């Protein structure tokens with residue numbers, strides 16, 4: 001195994017896709033379900049004010065007169081992290097998760113580290129482009145024997161707090177948690193997110209998973225597995 005990277009954070013902040021969960025899995029399983037079920041979901045709920053608002057936000061963001069469902073499906077094909085798409089995806093997934101047709105996914109090394117850190121008392125927070133509804137469905141419905149792992153997390157942020165590639169989002173997150181940005185350790189596979197977080201004063205770690213084709217970036221400390229990380233200040237001395 002590579003030499004350990006040692007940090008002493010008060011709080012850990014985690015990206016999901018590409019970092020603790022597989023991006024190819026999300027695309028093949030969750031996005032496929034969304035592509036197949038989004039048109040029917042919207043057609044059955046044209047009078048729902050939440051759906052209407054998402055459709056009008058979609059048209060406003062697209063800036064054209066195309067059918068907003070077509071726009072959403074186009075964004076999905078590009079994996080564009082557009083807020084209206086990210087909002088409706090969780091709503092469409094509810095039925096898939098509740099009926100067991102959908103399951104979440106975690107990399108084994110990430111799940112083991114998060115369990116270890118949670119047991120040591122480390123507050124673990126999520127910041128993902130997926131809506132908080134999507135995140136909680138995902139963590140509540142991991143395959144057996146893992147099951148529901150929502151207990152691991154102290155809380156969740158989505159892009160309601162700001163875009164993941166914008167620096168002020170990370171300052172807002174630190175303020176909302178009540179932690180010094182310098183003590184908030186952020187893990188992500190996306191260098192643009194790491195640049196934004198670094199500018200806000202957060203220490204960062206680049207998660208480079210060969211199976212996802214993530215490229216190294218000399219600007220950041222990197223890991224291929226969460227087993228390479230040591231949090232030297234946890235558990236706290238009594």
Ligand SMILES: CSCCC(=O)C(=O)COP(=O)(O)O
Pocket residue numbers: 015016017018026081089127128129130131134135138164
């Ligand atoms: C489990 S949330 C669904 C994943 C998703 O749609 C997404 O966009 C995740 O992006 P991330 O910011 O976690 O890389």
Ligand SMILES: [Mg+2]
Pocket residue numbers: 015016017018019188189190
């Ligand atoms: Mg990611």
